[in-house]
Amino acid sequence: MVLVSAVRDYINRMLQDISGMKVLILDSHTVSVVSVGYSQSELLQKEVFLVELVDSVSKSKESMSHLKAVYFLRPTSENIQHLRRQLASPRFGEYHLFFSNILKDTQIHNLADSDEQEVVQQIQEFYADFVAIDPYHFTLNMPSNHIYMLPAVVDTSNLPHFCDRVVDGIASIFLSLKRRPIIRYQRTSDIAKRIAQETARLMYQKESGLFDFRRMEVSPLLLVIDRRDDPVVPLLNQWTYQAMVHELIGIQDNKVDLRNIGKLPKDQQEVVLSSEQDAFFKANMYENFGDIGMNIKRLVDEFQQISKSNQSIQTIEDMAKFVDKYPEYRKMHGNVSKHVTLVTEMSKIVEERKLMLVSQTEQELACNGGQVAAFEAVTNLLNNESISDIDRLRLVMLYALRYEKESPVQLMQLFNKLASRSAKYKPGFVLKQAGVDKRTGDLFGNRDLLNIARNMARGLKGVENVYTQHQPLLFQTMESISKGRLRDVDYPYVGNHFQQGRPQEVVIFIVGGTTYEESRSVALQNASNSGIRFILGGSVVLNSKRFLKDLEEGQRMARSSTAVV
């Protein structure tokens, strides 16, 4: 709840002291921030009767001076330019400016210069600079995510921009929580180190006054890690509801766009999947596909019963009851249709791409041993005509990540076989980025004896569900933090920070993006009442398509730069 309620509080505070009819003006990032936490009907209750984007306000010439304008923007130079133009020829009666992050003094001066008509009533910084998609999961929706893969020598212009945006996002999280953390980062990742150090500089030096909150006995922990430490999670196919919808169809800001999937009625073409507003989704978002099917069937049966009773209206009492319950009935109808549509479409995709078959091999590659069996399985699937190219690529990459060192010959064979099918895909890049030498964590549980033993025990015990046996590396990291045993060698502190014992609040930021499987892990960990609250965030939310695209982009940029050099 904590992230969503922070955003809602900020928006409520923005709107509550301004009376009369208002217009809310957002930019393309703050639209996402506001939309996941606040609904249109709630805005209407607060008398906000128009919502516009800041770049389209300039285009209209109408003067609406009976409206008060509330701006909520990120403090970027483009937004400041737009604002300056609009302040010079104001369309609204009053202007109240709110920025989602720290303003530079020059920006304030520029705005003051343009405000000749003195229409600005207040300028405030309200630090809601992140998209709170779930209670313990946020994202920054960054556009060029692949930049994190490039070393600093290659790309000197975009990297600082990327780091600045991440640092701003992390800072706004802690400002909205009113805490100042101890910072640790993953040793093997340069970009994680850089981000951690810049965040520390911001919080403890540049704006130390702003971050000077009341100190609790135990400071919270910020852990900055790199996506490439666990490249397996984004490549796997998912079988729990929220993760599966994102993997097969795609969720953006809690909205699912079904327009490209098939012919659907108009009101089902775009749907909302939000755990705050949909009780059925909240109860089922982490359940696996089989259980969801049963629960949806139960939901449909309930609904059918209600609608049958609605049809037999005989006395006036029945009619009165029907009219009473009609709004709820309509809402339930919409909800049931939405879930049935989603599950139907996903079943179709699973059928087409033979994902049950593929996923079984994927899970074995990710979890169990047996190199020979794995090689055979992957080869069979590569030969299978009905497997799509993208699934083949994922299988080869997973094999490469797992058995990189064990038999290079067979690995080359697989690469060649893949290349013969589709020359477009070059899986080698993933090893360059996330090979075993580059990783810190024990991804496959085969580095030290304890983990190997644990793995064997698990194999002997057998698993409940072959398709969901994979645990992301994040789970182990969280366990280590809970026990206070996160190794300093692997995850050093920034500067002279130090923490004795366990923290009570932990924010884990994954540079390069998070996945819904990991946010599920975090939510289940939080629900287990271990006394520690974890919050997860990343630059984007990945699925396999997105991760592969990032790899591709990264590879292209790396190659073009080496060509230049």
Next chain:
Amino acid sequence: MATRNRTVVYRRHRDAVKSVRAPLFSSASGSGGPVIEMASLLGSNRSSYAPLSTEDPGPSRDAFTVGLPPSWVDDSEQVAANIQRARAKMAELVKAHAKALMPSFEDGKEDQHLIEALTQEITDILRRSEKRLQKLSASGSAEDSNIRKNVQRSLATDLQNLSVDLRRKQSTYLKRLQQQKEGPDGVDLEMNLNGNKSRLEDDEFSDVGFNEQQTVKIKKGQQEREREINQVVQSVNELAQIMKDLSVLVIDQGTIVDRIDYNIQTVAVSVDEGLKQLQKAERTQKKGGMVRCATVLVIMCFVMLVLLILKEILF
């Protein structure tokens, strides 16, 4: 959650800049200054008057007019005021219901009248407000229409909540009334709703325990109750109609239509569409034969006129 107010810094700088700018426009700003002060005051008070314009102070400053809000705002304010009135009346109605349900020695006729009157009034207010809401007409620019649509939606939600509330209160009253009726009379209400006949027949045959007078009184009491119930049922029907009409305007919560980003997208799309349609219309109109015809006719008129004048002069 942390916030930081930068208004002080901003104002300081703005005043500094103004004092730097002021000497350059010394003559014009003399009148421009106080006018701008007034304009910002008036901006916050909507019931203000005529637009005012400054004398031309300089090339960079446009005339800042304080305009009247458009006329439909008055309608929407009326509806909002009606909703407030309806709420107050509902509170009164609740009290009247409670009083009527209390056992009393009187006939309770005034209570019934009061309840009827109140219910009728509230239903009237709701119906009138709903009609006025529908009428918030579709004239004005594209942006204005968005604001108007949103105002409509918000008022429609309020109205619908009110009617649902009223319905619920009425049904509880009805239920309690039923219970009360079953208590002293021991007669099932269903039979009353379906017909008078059976009841009358029963009464005729019941000679034990009731004499003439009491029977008449009981009959009267039952008839009155029946009338009340019929009225309640009638208002239920009216409200159902109102709710049906309103449900078109109200947003379903939790659906895609309730998302802010979806609404911004559709606005952009519809504005673009509108522009395209306008351009197409303009083009067809220009190309149209009508324009050509009209031009030809006008030219012919002139020619005829000239000929006529020539004819007069020469002959």
